[in-house]
Amino acid sequence: MRDVSRTERMFRLANLLGRRRSWRVVDLARELEVTRRTIYRDLDELSACGIAVTQDTRGWRLLDGAGTPALRLDAAERAVLMLLLGNPVIERRASLSPSLKSLRSKLLATAAAIEEAPEVLRLASIDRSGPISDEVSGVLERGAREGRQVRILYQSLSGGDERWRGLDPYELFHRAEAWYVVGRCHVNDELRTFRLDRMARARPTDRRFQRPLDFQLERYVEDSWAVYKGSDRWEVVIHFEAGLAPLVENARHHPGERKRRLPTGEIEYEARVSHLDEIARWIVGFEGRARAIAPAELRERVSELAAAVIVAHRHPARKAGKGAEESAEAGEAAEATENAARAAGRVGDVA
Numbered sequence: 001m002r003d004v005s006r007t008e009r010m011f012r013l014a015n016l017l018g019r020r021r022s023w024r025v026v027d028l029a030r031e032l033e034v035t036r037r038t039i040y041r042d043l044d045e046l047s048a049c050g051i052a053v054t055q056d057t058r059g060w061r062l063l064d065g066a067g068t069p070a071l072r073l074d075a076a077e078r079a080v081l082m083l084l085l086g087n088p089v090i091e092r093r094a095s096l097s098p099s100l101k102s103l104r105s106k107l108l109a110t111a112a113a114i115e116e117a118p119e120v121l122r123l124a125s126i127d128r129s130g131p132i133s134d135e136v137s138g139v140l141e142r143g144a145r146e147g148r149q150v151r152i153l154y155q156s157l158s159g160g161d162e163r164w165r166g167l168d169p170y171e172l173f174h175r176a177e178a179w180y181v182v183g184r185c186h187v188n189d190e191l192r193t194f195r196l197d198r199m200a201r202a203r204p205t206d207r208r209f210q211r212p213l214d215f216q217l218e219r220y221v222e223d224s225w226a227v228y229k230g231s232d233r234w235e236v237v238i239h240f241e242a243g244l245a246p247l248v249e250n251a252r253h254h255p256g257e258r259k260r261r262l263p264t265g266e267i268e269y270e271a272r273v274s275h276l277d278e279i280a281r282w283i284v285g286f287e288g289r290a291r292a293i294a295p296a297e298l299r300e301r302v303s304e305l306a307a308a309v310i311v312a313h314r315h316p317a318r319k320a321g322k323g324a325e326e327s328a329e330a331g332e333a334a335e336a337t338e339n340a341a342r343a344a345g346r347v348g349d350v351a
Contacts (some may be wrong), residue, residue, distance in 0.1 A: 009082060013042050014051060014062070022059035073107075074291055081107055089127045089174050094134045095141055116163070126259075128177040130197035137172075137203035140181050144169040149186075149209050154194060154203040168209040171217050172196070176226040182217065184209070191220070193227055223274040225282070230275035237293040240267040244289055253282075268293075276301050284309070 009032055013019045016023060016031060043060060046053050052063035073081070085104055090096055136152075143150040150169055155162045166186030173180055178195055185192040223233065240248050242265030249259060249267060258270040273279055282299040283290045292298045 002135050010045065013039075014046060015052060017060060017062045019045075019061075022056055022061045024059040028060070078107055088125060093137065093179075095137055097345060120186045126177065127174075127179075129179050129195075132179060132196045132199075136178075136196060136199045136202040139204050140169050140172055140196070143167075143204060144171060144181070144183075146213060147208055151203040151205060151208040152194065152199050153197045155200065157195075157198070166184070166205075167194070168211070168213055173217055173221075176222065180227060182220060191229075193229060223271045223272060223277040225254065225271075225275065228275035228278050230273075232274060234273050234276055234295055234298065236269075236271050236273055236276075236279060236295070236298060238269040238283060239291045239293055240269060240286070241289040243265055280305055 012032060016028065023031075025039050026034050028039045028260065032039070043053055053060060054063050055061075072332060082104075085100055085107070091100065137149050140152075142148065150167050151164055152163055152167055153164050167181070168184040168186075169181050170183045171181070173182065179198065180190065180193050180195050182193050184190065185194075185286070220229075222225075223229075239262070245261065245267050248263075248269060253269075254271045254273075257273055260268050262268055271279070276298050280292070283292055283298075284300050284305045292302045
Protein backbone atom coordinates (compact mmCIF):
# COMPACT_ATOMS: atom_id res chain seq x y z
CA MET A 1 0.00 0.00 0.00
CA ARG A 2 1.43 3.39 -0.96
CA ASP A 3 1.92 5.72 2.00
CA VAL A 4 0.01 8.95 1.30
CA SER A 5 -1.02 11.77 3.58
CA ARG A 6 -4.63 12.07 4.68
CA THR A 7 -4.87 15.45 2.94
CA GLU A 8 -3.71 13.97 -0.36
CA ARG A 9 -6.18 11.11 -0.01
CA MET A 10 -9.04 13.54 0.61
CA PHE A 11 -8.14 15.53 -2.51
CA ARG A 12 -8.02 12.34 -4.58
CA LEU A 13 -11.37 11.23 -3.20
CA ALA A 14 -12.98 14.57 -4.02
CA ASN A 15 -11.57 14.45 -7.55
CA LEU A 16 -12.84 10.91 -8.11
CA LEU A 17 -16.32 11.86 -6.92
CA GLY A 18 -16.26 14.88 -9.22
CA ARG A 19 -16.05 12.74 -12.33
CA ARG A 20 -19.18 12.03 -14.34
CA ARG A 21 -19.99 8.75 -12.65
CA SER A 22 -21.00 7.31 -9.30
CA TRP A 23 -18.66 5.22 -7.19
CA ARG A 24 -19.34 2.24 -4.97
CA VAL A 25 -17.56 2.36 -1.64
CA VAL A 26 -15.71 -0.87 -2.43
CA ASP A 27 -14.37 0.65 -5.66
CA LEU A 28 -13.26 3.83 -3.90
CA ALA A 29 -11.49 1.74 -1.27
CA ARG A 30 -9.67 -0.23 -3.96
CA GLU A 31 -8.74 2.93 -5.91
CA LEU A 32 -7.35 4.70 -2.83
CA GLU A 33 -5.92 1.54 -1.25
CA VAL A 34 -7.73 1.96 2.08
CA THR A 35 -10.52 0.15 3.92
CA ARG A 36 -14.22 0.73 3.31
CA ARG A 37 -14.51 2.05 6.85
CA THR A 38 -11.93 4.73 6.00
CA ILE A 39 -13.90 5.71 2.90
CA TYR A 40 -17.09 6.21 4.93
CA ARG A 41 -15.16 8.35 7.41
CA ASP A 42 -13.65 10.44 4.57
CA LEU A 43 -17.08 10.93 2.97
CA ASP A 44 -18.38 12.31 6.25
CA GLU A 45 -15.36 14.58 6.50
CA LEU A 46 -15.92 15.96 2.97
CA SER A 47 -19.54 16.78 3.86
CA ALA A 48 -18.42 18.46 7.08
CA CYS A 49 -16.05 20.64 5.00
CA GLY A 50 -18.96 21.89 2.89
CA ILE A 51 -18.36 19.70 -0.16
CA ALA A 52 -21.74 18.48 -1.39
CA VAL A 53 -21.52 14.68 -1.52
CA THR A 54 -24.59 12.61 -2.36
CA GLN A 55 -25.51 8.97 -2.78
CA ASP A 56 -27.74 7.56 -5.50
CA THR A 57 -28.68 4.04 -6.54
CA ARG A 58 -25.33 3.54 -8.27
CA GLY A 59 -23.05 4.93 -5.58
CA TRP A 60 -21.46 8.13 -4.33
CA ARG A 61 -20.73 11.33 -6.29
CA LEU A 62 -20.55 15.10 -5.95
CA LEU A 63 -23.74 17.05 -6.45
CA ASP A 64 -23.97 18.80 -9.81
CA GLY A 65 -22.17 22.13 -9.58
CA ALA A 66 -20.15 21.17 -6.53
CA GLY A 67 -16.43 21.78 -6.81
CA THR A 68 -13.32 20.28 -5.34
CA PRO A 69 -11.36 22.17 -2.66
CA ALA A 70 -9.31 25.10 -3.89
CA LEU A 71 -5.59 24.47 -4.08
CA ARG A 72 -3.51 26.43 -1.62
CA LEU A 73 -0.44 27.47 -3.53
CA ASP A 74 2.65 29.09 -2.15
CA ALA A 75 4.65 31.60 -4.17
CA ALA A 76 7.08 29.01 -5.53
CA GLU A 77 4.28 26.63 -6.67
CA ARG A 78 2.40 29.44 -8.37
CA ALA A 79 5.59 30.60 -10.12
CA VAL A 80 6.18 27.10 -11.51
CA LEU A 81 2.64 26.89 -12.88
CA MET A 82 2.89 30.33 -14.48
CA LEU A 83 6.22 29.28 -16.01
CA LEU A 84 4.66 26.18 -17.56
CA LEU A 85 1.67 28.12 -18.88
CA GLY A 86 4.04 30.54 -20.58
CA ASN A 87 5.70 27.82 -22.62
CA PRO A 88 5.68 29.08 -26.26
CA VAL A 89 5.20 25.51 -27.43
CA ILE A 90 1.71 25.34 -25.97
CA GLU A 91 0.88 29.05 -26.30
CA ARG A 92 0.74 28.69 -30.10
CA ARG A 93 -1.84 25.91 -29.97
CA ALA A 94 -5.17 27.58 -30.69
CA SER A 95 -7.11 24.61 -29.29
CA LEU A 96 -5.48 25.16 -25.88
CA SER A 97 -6.05 28.91 -25.79
CA PRO A 98 -9.34 28.93 -23.79
CA SER A 99 -7.93 26.59 -21.13
CA LEU A 100 -4.68 28.56 -20.86
CA LYS A 101 -6.58 31.82 -20.49
CA SER A 102 -8.80 30.33 -17.78
CA LEU A 103 -5.87 28.84 -15.88
CA ARG A 104 -3.93 32.10 -15.96
CA SER A 105 -6.95 34.00 -14.64
CA LYS A 106 -7.34 31.57 -11.75
CA LEU A 107 -3.65 31.74 -10.90
CA LEU A 108 -3.65 35.53 -11.03
CA ALA A 109 -6.65 35.52 -8.71
CA THR A 110 -4.51 33.78 -6.09
CA ALA A 111 -1.96 36.58 -6.13
CA ALA A 112 -3.70 38.57 -3.40
CA ALA A 113 -3.11 35.79 -0.89
CA ILE A 114 0.50 35.15 -1.90
CA GLU A 115 3.56 37.19 -1.16
CA GLU A 116 4.77 38.13 -4.61
CA ALA A 117 8.36 37.50 -5.68
CA PRO A 118 10.17 38.67 -8.82
CA GLU A 119 9.85 36.28 -11.76
CA VAL A 120 13.36 34.99 -12.32
CA LEU A 121 12.53 31.85 -14.33
CA ARG A 122 11.51 32.29 -17.95
CA LEU A 123 11.10 29.95 -20.91
CA ALA A 124 12.89 31.46 -23.90
CA SER A 125 12.79 28.44 -26.19
CA ILE A 126 11.55 28.75 -29.76
CA ASP A 127 8.80 26.69 -31.32
CA ARG A 128 10.19 26.20 -34.82
CA SER A 129 6.98 24.83 -36.27
CA GLY A 130 5.63 26.74 -39.23
CA PRO A 131 1.99 27.87 -39.33
CA ILE A 132 -0.43 25.15 -38.22
CA SER A 133 -4.06 25.77 -39.08
CA ASP A 134 -6.79 25.42 -36.46
CA GLU A 135 -8.52 23.04 -38.87
CA VAL A 136 -5.56 20.66 -38.96
CA SER A 137 -4.86 20.62 -35.23
CA GLY A 138 -8.56 20.40 -34.36
CA VAL A 139 -9.26 17.48 -36.69
CA LEU A 140 -6.21 15.56 -35.50
CA GLU A 141 -6.92 16.12 -31.81
CA ARG A 142 -10.55 15.03 -32.13
CA GLY A 143 -9.54 12.05 -34.20
CA ALA A 144 -6.99 10.91 -31.61
CA ARG A 145 -9.38 11.52 -28.71
CA GLU A 146 -12.41 9.83 -30.29
CA GLY A 147 -10.63 7.08 -32.25
CA ARG A 148 -11.73 8.39 -35.67
CA GLN A 149 -9.74 8.07 -38.88
CA VAL A 150 -8.80 11.31 -40.66
CA ARG A 151 -7.63 12.37 -44.12
CA ILE A 152 -4.63 14.69 -44.43
CA LEU A 153 -3.17 16.58 -47.39
CA TYR A 154 0.53 16.18 -46.66
CA GLN A 155 3.71 17.44 -48.33
CA SER A 156 6.36 14.74 -48.20
CA LEU A 157 9.89 15.82 -47.29
CA SER A 158 11.57 13.35 -49.65
CA GLY A 159 9.25 13.69 -52.65
CA GLY A 160 8.08 17.25 -52.19
CA ASP A 161 4.65 16.44 -53.59
CA GLU A 162 1.31 16.88 -51.82
CA ARG A 163 -1.08 13.97 -51.60
CA TRP A 164 -4.10 12.94 -49.59
CA ARG A 165 -3.66 9.99 -47.28
CA GLY A 166 -5.66 8.31 -44.56
CA LEU A 167 -4.37 8.26 -41.00
CA ASP A 168 -5.27 6.71 -37.66
CA PRO A 169 -3.97 9.47 -35.33
CA TYR A 170 -2.65 8.03 -32.06
CA GLU A 171 -1.00 11.02 -30.37
CA LEU A 172 0.16 14.58 -31.05
CA PHE A 173 3.52 15.45 -29.52
CA HIS A 174 6.17 18.17 -29.53
CA ARG A 175 9.75 17.08 -30.14
CA ALA A 176 12.85 18.54 -31.80
CA GLU A 177 11.23 22.01 -31.66
CA ALA A 178 8.17 21.12 -33.75
CA TRP A 179 4.73 19.46 -33.53
CA TYR A 180 4.11 15.95 -34.90
CA VAL A 181 1.41 13.32 -34.96
CA VAL A 182 2.12 9.60 -34.87
CA GLY A 183 -0.30 7.03 -36.19
CA ARG A 184 -0.97 4.32 -38.75
CA CYS A 185 -0.59 5.65 -42.30
CA HIS A 186 -3.09 4.01 -44.68
CA VAL A 187 -0.81 4.50 -47.70
CA ASN A 188 2.06 2.51 -46.20
CA ASP A 189 -0.03 0.50 -43.71
CA GLU A 190 2.55 1.15 -41.01
CA LEU A 191 3.25 3.43 -38.09
CA ARG A 192 4.57 6.79 -39.34
CA THR A 193 5.32 10.26 -37.97
CA PHE A 194 3.97 13.38 -39.69
CA ARG A 195 4.89 17.02 -39.08
CA LEU A 196 1.85 19.22 -38.55
CA ASP A 197 3.16 22.31 -40.36
CA ARG A 198 3.46 20.29 -43.59
CA MET A 199 -0.27 19.50 -43.58
CA ALA A 200 -2.23 21.78 -45.86
CA ARG A 201 -5.66 20.31 -44.98
CA ALA A 202 -7.24 17.74 -42.68
CA ARG A 203 -10.69 16.21 -42.85
CA PRO A 204 -12.53 14.03 -40.33
CA THR A 205 -14.21 10.76 -41.34
CA ASP A 206 -16.89 8.58 -39.78
CA ARG A 207 -14.66 5.51 -39.76
CA ARG A 208 -13.38 4.31 -36.40
CA PHE A 209 -10.04 2.78 -35.48
CA GLN A 210 -8.72 0.96 -32.44
CA ARG A 211 -5.44 2.26 -31.10
CA PRO A 212 -3.15 -0.65 -30.11
CA LEU A 213 -3.26 -1.17 -26.35
CA ASP A 214 0.51 -1.64 -26.19
CA PHE A 215 1.39 1.61 -28.00
CA GLN A 216 3.51 3.94 -25.87
CA LEU A 217 4.90 7.16 -27.31
CA GLU A 218 7.98 7.05 -25.09
CA ARG A 219 8.87 3.59 -26.35
CA TYR A 220 8.16 4.60 -29.95
CA VAL A 221 10.64 7.50 -29.93
CA GLU A 222 13.29 6.04 -27.61
CA ASP A 223 15.50 4.80 -30.49
CA SER A 224 15.19 8.00 -32.55
CA TRP A 225 17.95 10.56 -32.31
CA ALA A 226 15.30 13.26 -32.79
CA VAL A 227 12.31 12.19 -34.91
CA TYR A 228 13.43 9.95 -37.78
CA LYS A 229 12.55 6.27 -37.48
CA GLY A 230 14.25 3.40 -39.28
CA SER A 231 13.93 -0.36 -39.44
CA ASP A 232 17.50 -1.03 -38.27
CA ARG A 233 19.19 -0.69 -34.90
CA TRP A 234 22.59 0.98 -35.08
CA GLU A 235 25.12 0.92 -32.24
CA VAL A 236 26.76 4.31 -32.72
CA VAL A 237 30.23 5.19 -31.39
CA ILE A 238 31.61 8.75 -31.57
CA HIS A 239 34.88 10.20 -30.26
CA PHE A 240 34.94 13.84 -29.15
CA GLU A 241 38.05 15.95 -28.65
CA ALA A 242 39.10 16.48 -25.03
CA GLY A 243 38.20 20.15 -25.30
CA LEU A 244 34.55 19.22 -25.79
CA ALA A 245 34.44 17.09 -22.64
CA PRO A 246 32.44 19.63 -20.55
CA LEU A 247 29.82 19.90 -23.32
CA VAL A 248 29.44 16.16 -23.86
CA GLU A 249 29.78 14.95 -20.27
CA ASN A 250 27.48 17.53 -18.69
CA ALA A 251 24.63 17.33 -21.18
CA ARG A 252 22.05 14.68 -22.00
CA HIS A 253 21.55 14.10 -25.71
CA HIS A 254 19.80 10.71 -25.83
CA PRO A 255 17.93 8.58 -23.25
CA GLY A 256 20.17 5.54 -23.70
CA GLU A 257 23.52 7.28 -24.16
CA ARG A 258 26.75 6.01 -22.59
CA LYS A 259 29.88 8.13 -22.10
CA ARG A 260 33.40 7.46 -20.88
CA ARG A 261 36.68 9.32 -20.89
CA LEU A 262 39.51 7.67 -22.83
CA PRO A 263 43.19 7.67 -21.75
CA THR A 264 43.80 10.27 -24.49
CA GLY A 265 41.35 12.65 -22.82
CA GLU A 266 38.80 12.16 -25.59
CA ILE A 267 35.21 11.30 -24.77
CA GLU A 268 33.75 8.12 -26.21
CA TYR A 269 30.03 8.47 -26.77
CA GLU A 270 27.70 5.54 -27.52
CA ALA A 271 23.98 5.34 -28.31
CA ARG A 272 21.55 3.09 -30.14
CA VAL A 273 19.46 4.69 -32.91
CA SER A 274 17.26 3.41 -35.69
CA HIS A 275 18.21 6.05 -38.28
CA LEU A 276 21.63 7.60 -38.99
CA ASP A 277 20.84 10.87 -40.74
CA GLU A 278 20.05 13.06 -37.75
CA ILE A 279 23.04 11.98 -35.68
CA ALA A 280 25.31 12.33 -38.74
CA ARG A 281 24.23 15.96 -39.08
CA TRP A 282 24.97 16.46 -35.38
CA ILE A 283 28.52 15.15 -35.86
CA VAL A 284 29.14 17.38 -38.90
CA GLY A 285 28.10 20.38 -36.80
CA PHE A 286 31.17 19.92 -34.57
CA GLU A 287 33.43 20.93 -37.49
CA GLY A 288 35.82 18.00 -37.27
CA ARG A 289 36.12 17.92 -33.48
CA ALA A 290 33.89 14.83 -33.37
CA ARG A 291 34.66 11.62 -35.30
CA ALA A 292 32.26 8.84 -36.19
CA ILE A 293 33.92 5.55 -35.19
CA ALA A 294 31.12 3.05 -35.83
CA PRO A 295 29.26 1.82 -37.71
CA ALA A 296 30.93 2.15 -41.09
CA GLU A 297 27.62 3.37 -42.54
CA LEU A 298 27.69 6.33 -40.17
CA ARG A 299 31.23 7.27 -41.18
CA GLU A 300 30.16 7.12 -44.83
CA ARG A 301 27.10 9.28 -44.19
CA VAL A 302 29.13 11.91 -42.31
CA SER A 303 31.62 12.02 -45.19
CA GLU A 304 28.82 12.47 -47.71
CA LEU A 305 27.26 15.33 -45.76
CA ALA A 306 30.61 17.06 -45.31
CA ALA A 307 31.37 16.70 -49.02
CA ALA A 308 27.98 18.16 -49.91
CA VAL A 309 28.68 21.19 -47.71
CA ILE A 310 32.07 21.71 -49.38
CA VAL A 311 30.58 21.52 -52.86
CA ALA A 312 27.76 23.93 -51.99
CA HIS A 313 30.22 26.52 -50.68
CA ARG A 314 33.01 26.08 -53.22
CA HIS A 315 33.95 29.12 -55.29
CA PRO A 316 32.60 29.06 -58.85
CA ALA A 317 34.67 26.69 -60.91
CA ARG A 318 37.40 28.32 -62.93
CA LYS A 319 37.22 28.09 -66.68
CA ALA A 320 38.15 24.77 -68.20
CA GLY A 321 41.49 24.33 -69.90
CA LYS A 322 43.64 25.51 -66.99
CA GLY A 323 45.34 22.21 -66.41
CA ALA A 324 44.81 18.72 -65.10
CA GLU A 325 44.69 19.92 -61.48
CA GLU A 326 41.53 21.94 -62.06
CA SER A 327 39.96 19.03 -63.95
CA ALA A 328 40.70 16.64 -61.10
CA GLU A 329 39.25 19.08 -58.59
CA ALA A 330 36.10 19.46 -60.67
CA GLY A 331 35.82 15.68 -60.93
CA GLU A 332 36.08 15.32 -57.16
CA ALA A 333 33.40 17.95 -56.66
CA ALA A 334 31.09 16.20 -59.11
CA GLU A 335 31.64 12.88 -57.35
CA ALA A 336 30.91 14.45 -53.97
CA THR A 337 27.72 15.97 -55.38
CA GLU A 338 26.57 12.61 -56.74
CA ASN A 339 27.27 10.93 -53.40
CA ALA A 340 25.31 13.60 -51.58
CA ALA A 341 22.41 13.22 -54.00
CA ARG A 342 22.37 9.45 -53.55
CA ALA A 343 22.48 9.94 -49.78
CA ALA A 344 19.60 12.38 -49.92
CA GLY A 345 17.53 9.72 -51.58
CA ARG A 346 17.97 7.56 -48.49
CA VAL A 347 16.65 10.18 -46.10
CA GLY A 348 13.62 8.68 -44.33
CA ASP A 349 10.45 10.69 -44.69
CA VAL A 350 9.39 11.95 -41.31
CA ALA A 351 6.92 10.68 -42.82
